[in-house]
Amino acid sequence: MSFQERAIRFRCQQEWLYGILHIPQQPVARGVLIVVGGPQYRAGSHRQFVLLARHLTGRGIPVMRFDFRGIGDSDGEMRTFEQVGEDLRSAADCFFSECPFLKDIVIWGLCDAASAALFYAHQDQRVSGLVLLNPWVRTEQGIARAYLKHYYLERLFDPEFWKKLLRGKFNPLASIRSLYAFGRNSLQGMKSAVAEGSSGSSCGLSAPLPERMLDGLKHFQGNVQIITSGNDLTAREFLDLIALSPEWQAAMRARQAECFHMASANHTFSTREWRDQVAELTAKQVLSW
Template sequence: MAMLEQALVFDGSQGPLVGILARPVTDCRAAVLIVAGQPQTRVGAHRMFTDLARELAAQGVASLRFDVGGWGDSPGEALAFERSDRDIAAAASVLRTALPGAPRLWLWGLCDGASAAVLALPAVRAAGVTPDAVCLVNPWVRTEASLAAAMVKTYYLKRLMQGEFWARLLTGRIPIANLVHEPLRHLRARFGRGKPGGSGGAARTRGGASAAGEGGAAETMSAAGTVGATDALPAQATAATAAEASAGPDLPEQLLVQLSAYRGAVYTVLSGNDLTAAETDALMSRDKRWRKRLDRKGAILRVPGADHTFSDPDHWAAVIRWVGEKARG
């Protein structure tokens, strides 16, 4: 199906926002607002958002991908994802008015982009737009407890079965103290006996690994290497502190408040080889409210073996097909 792409500049919370509207030449059956996680831009890791927009247009689904203020080509101060609600609302309003016939409108986001889209729902409604659906792709729901639960459930036993890990241990490249410290810290947090901690801890890469990584001298039994190399550090991860425990509802509670008040459809996409996705699974396992809201028939797509940004083309193609089918239907 033929498609058109159009550059748009529209008003955001800090000044002009830059976006790209992609739409089919013929009738548009639905529209998707693509919310980029930070510090990613409207292009996405390995051009994934560009591919998403063009493939959706080929399926008869329009989309708008844009840079929030302070990122990419949109000027302003680079703010945390929780503060992008007004820009998301502005983009939703522009997408609604740019297409004739008021097609079904989705909010779609990856990682903290997904969480930003949920937190922006009140601002989107205030702008006169009621989304028909929200699609959360490996949503960012991290707390110290969620990270610990995911690490205990999905990582440590798997790591112990890897010959490469034992080779590093036996050659002294993994200090015994670090080997014990990291699993013990996560076990204590998993069962509620650890000290309160922030959502990201100190300078972790996405997936929870320490900044040293697996090649560093102070290697721990961490999750480094379990996610794609294209993944970027969420802007909020390095700033998280113990204040999370005393600053009111944590991020999962804030998200659940909005999802509970929202009456549209909620779809979720989870990678099979991604710690962020595993944290969402762990959250659903221990909190029946999350299970009730997300785990409905046909509402979750699981992509076995996929990394955080679906860098395998076949994995990403499967996601695009599924999103297109749901949006059109």
């Protein structure tokens, strides 16, 4: 399918933001807004966002990708993923203005961009779906649990670990101290989770990141697809959170979230095989309702 790509700029408060529109010759009425995560700009790691946009446009789905304020070509000061709500609304406004045939959009985000999408989506009725990849739910206790479960324990079954130990290339005392610290943080995190779950406290800006993301998921009424990587501690921390939290499990069931786990993939789905699989999963989700 033929399509056009063109550069755009739009205002967010007093700054100019820059992006790229991908418009098929015969577009469907649902678009995808690709949200940048971390210190990335609109091309993405290994041109991931460019290739994703072209794959989706080839399926008839219009796409917009852009730079937040302070990133890439856009003006202004750099912001964290917790401070980009105005950027997202300005981008959505631009998308609908440039593509008047749109009825709704899906936000696509990797890592902390997935977190930003959860914060924003329920505030904009034009957002009908979310595609969230390896959502960032980082807490000190959460990463401690992930390291303890998925790094230290797995090393015990790694032949290379025992070879290093026998050759004297491994410092067991340092690792024991590190293991103790991770175990202590993990235990404190589980106690905190129990206390928070029983308090019924409201979710404010000072609440832990996972709690605020859960609040966003509970308030969002659209479709949700979650894609996770097996070779990624960020994904494992998220999956551990789900496994330990009845509230997250209930929210996922309520949203009928579609979950896909790619066991060998890394954080950014850096091979062509993984990237194409993500792109096709996204396309099928966007065209499914």
